[in-house]
Amino acid sequence: MNTTAATPMSTFKPFPRWDDARAAALDEPGQLLYRSNLLGSDLRITNYGGGNTSAKIWQRDPLTGEQVEVLWVKGSGGDVGSMKLDGFSTLYMDKLRALKGLYRGLENEDEMVGYLPHCTFNLNGRAASIDTPLHSSLPYTHVDHMHPDAVIAIAAMANSQVITRQVFEGTVGWMPWLRPGYELGQQLAACNAAHPGLRGIVLGGHGLFSWGDTAKSCYENTVDLIERAQTWLAQERAARKVQVFGGTRFETLAADDSQATLARVLPVLRGLSAEGAPKLLHLNTSPEVLEFVNSADLEPLAGLGTSCPDHFLRTKIRPLIVPEAVYRLTGAPLKAALQDLLAAYRAEYAAYYERCKRANSPALRDPNPVVILLPRIGMVTIAKDKATARIAGEFYVNAINVMREANAVDKYVGLPEQEAFDIEYWLLEEAKLQRMPRPKPLVGKVALVTGGAGGIGQAIAKRMLAEGACVVLADIDQEALDSVGADLAKAHGRDHVRGVRCDVTSEASVIAAFDRAAVEFGGVDILVSNAGIASAAPIDETTLELWNRNQSILATGYFLVAREAFKQMKAQGTGGSMIMIASKNGMVASNQATAYCAAKAAEIQLSRSFALEGAPLGIRSNVVNPDAVIRGSKIWTGKWSEERAAANKIDEGDLEAFYRDRSMLKRSVFPEDIAEATYFFAAEHLSAKSTGNILNVDAGNLAAFTR
Structure with missing residues (x-):
C-alpha cells in the first residue's frame, strides 16, 4: 500500500517567466x-x-x-x-x-x-x-x-x-x-x-x-x-501524510503484457464504440493516470464525475471502467463482455439525459463513453479524431489532479448532475456544435501504408492525410521513415502521423506494426500494401535467390500484411478497405522480368481472395496497377533503371520519355496519380460497392487491359 504523498502537481517546476525585452x-x-x-x-x-x-x-x-x-x-x-x-x-x-x-x-x-x-x-x-x-x-x-x-x-x-x-x-x-x-x-x-x-x-x-x-x-x-x-x-x-487515492490496489502491468493486451482489446473497443461513425483512440499511461487507475478509490472517485465545466464538456461527466477480468478475455467472450459494459454505460447515460432534460434540450447525443479507464494499464480516450481524443485525455488528467488534491485535504465534490447536464446540453453549446464545418471524408479513419517512405507511399499518405485520415507509415528504411514522418507531421499535425519500421518479409515485424497501429489509434481501416522492389534478368540467368527475394517481398510480404489487416478489421467489425499496389506487369509479362512479373500477378490473385472472404465482413479489396512511375520512386534509383534501359535497348536517361511515348495517352504517370486511384478505393463515399477490382493507372497499355 502507498502510505506517502506523491510529488504534488509539479510544484517544484517553475512557470514560464515574463520576458521584459520581448514584451517591450x-x-x-x-x-x-x-x-x-x-x-x-x-x-x-x-x-x-x-x-x-x-x-x-x-x-x-x-x-x-x-x-x-x-x-x-x-x-x-x-x-x-x-x-x-x-x-x-x-x-x-x-x-x-x-x-x-x-x-x-x-x-x-x-x-x-x-x-x-x-x-x-x-x-x-x-x-x-x-x-x-x-x-x-x-x-x-x-x-x-x-x-x-x-x-x-x-x-x-x-x-x-x-x-x-x-x-x-x-x-x-x-x-x-x-x-x-x-x-x-x-x-x-x-x-x-x-x-x-x-x-x-x-x-x-x-x-x-x-x-x-x-x-x-x-x-x-x-x-x-x-x-x-x-x-x-x-x-x-x-x-x-495521506494515502494518495486511498492507497495502491493494483500494480501496473509489465510493458510487454500491457502492449499485447491493448493490441488485442482496442480494435474491439473501437469498433463497438463507433455507433455509425468512425472514432479514434488515444492511450495515456502517464504517472498521474496510473496512480489513479491503480488506486483503491478509483471507483468511488470516478463515479463522482468531474467538477470544472471545461473538463466534462470534453470527457462526459463520468468515465467507463473496464475491469481486468474483462480485458483478459479473448475472441468472442471479450467482445461480448465489452458489449455488455458499453450497453450498461449507454443505458446509464440515457437515463441521465431523461432525468435532466428540459423542454428545449437538444436531442440525446452519442451515449458512448469518452474516457475509458483500465486498471493496471492506463486510460484510453475515444473521439471523432485523434486530436480530440488526445485533448480529452489531457482534460481528464486535469480532473485526476483536482480529485487527488481535493480529496487529500478535504472532500472532493463533483458538479451536481443537473448543473452538469445544463452545461453539456446548453443551447449555446449546441449552436456552436452546429456551426462546425462538415468533417472531411476520412476523418476517424486510419490508413497503414507499407513502403510509406518511398515516392508512391509518400504521395498516398499525403492524399489520405489531406482527406482527414491518420496514417501509419511502415517502411524498412528507418532514416527515410524518420525524415518523411517528420515532414508529414509538420504539414498535417503530430496527431495524424506515426512511423513504424517494418520488414514485410518478417511475420513478427508485420504483427508488431499492426499492434503499434492498434495502440496508437485503435486499429486500421485502410491498408495500402505498397512495399516493393524491382529486378530484371533473363530467365536462364534468374537465380533462385532473385526469385525468392521477389516472392518474399511482393507475394509473401503482401500476404502477411493483408492477413494482419484482415484480422484487425474483423475484430473491429466495421468493414475496411484493402488496396494492393501491384503493377501493369501483373497483367502482362515484360521481357527479362520473370520473377517480378510472377510476384505481381500473385498480388492480384491475392487481392481477389481477400475480396471473396472479406465481403461478408464489409472488407473490400482492390488493386491499383501503376506502370513506369519513375519520378520520386525508389525502385528506379537503383539497378532496376539500368536493367530496364538495357532490356529496351535505350539510354537510361531516356526511360521516362520511352515509357511515356509507349503509352496510348502519351502521358507520364506520377506518384500523385497512383495516390488518387488509391484514395478512390479507400473512400467509402466513392467506392463502397467496389471490391475485387483492378484499376490500371498506366496512361493506357493495350496489352494490360483487364479481361
Missing part, C-alpha cells in the same frame, strides 16, 4: 497575445481551449476618429496557448456597459449573447465567447480567467469557501458555482466591489479570475496565486 517590443494587443500564449503554454495553468484573457485598450474609432475604450478578449472556440491576434474579439466597452439596461434576469440571460455582435469594434468577425461579460464587468485593465488544477482542487472541495480564505489569507474572494454567462459577470462585479483590494476571485468548482494594471503585472499576479495554491496543497499533504 510589442504594442498593447501584442502584449495581450504574448501573455495569453505564455499562460497557455503550461497545462498546469489552463487546459487546451480553456480559459480567457482580456485587455481594455484605448484605440481610434474608425467611424468618429475619437479615442474609445475597446475590450480585446479571446474569441469563441480559441486556445490561449496557440492563438494569434485574429483570435481575439474586439468590442466597444461603452456598448458592453449599456447592455445592463437590456438584461431581463437569469432566466433570459442567454439572449444577451445575441447582443454581443452589435458591440463589435472595427467589423471584427471573430465571434465573442460566453465569457465576454465576465471580463467586461470587472473594472481592471487586464483580466485572466484560468483553470489551474491547484485552484480548481480548492474550488472543488466541500469547504471551498473557508479553504480559499485560508490559502490566500483574504486576498482572493470566493463565489459559489454559477454557469458562465451574463449573470455571473454581474455577480463577479458585485463581489469585487464588496471586497476592495482583492487580487482575484475563485469560482466554486470552476476556476480563477485574476487581474492587473499591466499585462506583466496581470501575468505575475495570476502565476503567483497559482503557485500559492500549489504550495499550500503540497504542505497540507505532507503534513497529513
Whole structure:
C-alpha cells in the first residue's frame, strides 16, 4: 500500500517567466497575445481551449476618429496557448456597459449573447465567447480567467469557501458555482466591489479570475496565486501524510503484457464504440493516470464525475471502467463482455439525459463513453479524431489532479448532475456544435501504408492525410521513415502521423506494426500494401535467390500484411478497405522480368481472395496497377533503371520519355496519380460497392487491359 504523498502537481517546476525585452517590443494587443500564449503554454495553468484573457485598450474609432475604450478578449472556440491576434474579439466597452439596461434576469440571460455582435469594434468577425461579460464587468485593465488544477482542487472541495480564505489569507474572494454567462459577470462585479483590494476571485468548482494594471503585472499576479495554491496543497499533504487515492490496489502491468493486451482489446473497443461513425483512440499511461487507475478509490472517485465545466464538456461527466477480468478475455467472450459494459454505460447515460432534460434540450447525443479507464494499464480516450481524443485525455488528467488534491485535504465534490447536464446540453453549446464545418471524408479513419517512405507511399499518405485520415507509415528504411514522418507531421499535425519500421518479409515485424497501429489509434481501416522492389534478368540467368527475394517481398510480404489487416478489421467489425499496389506487369509479362512479373500477378490473385472472404465482413479489396512511375520512386534509383534501359535497348536517361511515348495517352504517370486511384478505393463515399477490382493507372497499355 502507498502510505506517502506523491510529488504534488509539479510544484517544484517553475512557470514560464515574463520576458521584459520581448514584451517591450510589442504594442498593447501584442502584449495581450504574448501573455495569453505564455499562460497557455503550461497545462498546469489552463487546459487546451480553456480559459480567457482580456485587455481594455484605448484605440481610434474608425467611424468618429475619437479615442474609445475597446475590450480585446479571446474569441469563441480559441486556445490561449496557440492563438494569434485574429483570435481575439474586439468590442466597444461603452456598448458592453449599456447592455445592463437590456438584461431581463437569469432566466433570459442567454439572449444577451445575441447582443454581443452589435458591440463589435472595427467589423471584427471573430465571434465573442460566453465569457465576454465576465471580463467586461470587472473594472481592471487586464483580466485572466484560468483553470489551474491547484485552484480548481480548492474550488472543488466541500469547504471551498473557508479553504480559499485560508490559502490566500483574504486576498482572493470566493463565489459559489454559477454557469458562465451574463449573470455571473454581474455577480463577479458585485463581489469585487464588496471586497476592495482583492487580487482575484475563485469560482466554486470552476476556476480563477485574476487581474492587473499591466499585462506583466496581470501575468505575475495570476502565476503567483497559482503557485500559492500549489504550495499550500503540497504542505497540507505532507503534513497529513495521506494515502494518495486511498492507497495502491493494483500494480501496473509489465510493458510487454500491457502492449499485447491493448493490441488485442482496442480494435474491439473501437469498433463497438463507433455507433455509425468512425472514432479514434488515444492511450495515456502517464504517472498521474496510473496512480489513479491503480488506486483503491478509483471507483468511488470516478463515479463522482468531474467538477470544472471545461473538463466534462470534453470527457462526459463520468468515465467507463473496464475491469481486468474483462480485458483478459479473448475472441468472442471479450467482445461480448465489452458489449455488455458499453450497453450498461449507454443505458446509464440515457437515463441521465431523461432525468435532466428540459423542454428545449437538444436531442440525446452519442451515449458512448469518452474516457475509458483500465486498471493496471492506463486510460484510453475515444473521439471523432485523434486530436480530440488526445485533448480529452489531457482534460481528464486535469480532473485526476483536482480529485487527488481535493480529496487529500478535504472532500472532493463533483458538479451536481443537473448543473452538469445544463452545461453539456446548453443551447449555446449546441449552436456552436452546429456551426462546425462538415468533417472531411476520412476523418476517424486510419490508413497503414507499407513502403510509406518511398515516392508512391509518400504521395498516398499525403492524399489520405489531406482527406482527414491518420496514417501509419511502415517502411524498412528507418532514416527515410524518420525524415518523411517528420515532414508529414509538420504539414498535417503530430496527431495524424506515426512511423513504424517494418520488414514485410518478417511475420513478427508485420504483427508488431499492426499492434503499434492498434495502440496508437485503435486499429486500421485502410491498408495500402505498397512495399516493393524491382529486378530484371533473363530467365536462364534468374537465380533462385532473385526469385525468392521477389516472392518474399511482393507475394509473401503482401500476404502477411493483408492477413494482419484482415484480422484487425474483423475484430473491429466495421468493414475496411484493402488496396494492393501491384503493377501493369501483373497483367502482362515484360521481357527479362520473370520473377517480378510472377510476384505481381500473385498480388492480384491475392487481392481477389481477400475480396471473396472479406465481403461478408464489409472488407473490400482492390488493386491499383501503376506502370513506369519513375519520378520520386525508389525502385528506379537503383539497378532496376539500368536493367530496364538495357532490356529496351535505350539510354537510361531516356526511360521516362520511352515509357511515356509507349503509352496510348502519351502521358507520364506520377506518384500523385497512383495516390488518387488509391484514395478512390479507400473512400467509402466513392467506392463502397467496389471490391475485387483492378484499376490500371498506366496512361493506357493495350496489352494490360483487364479481361
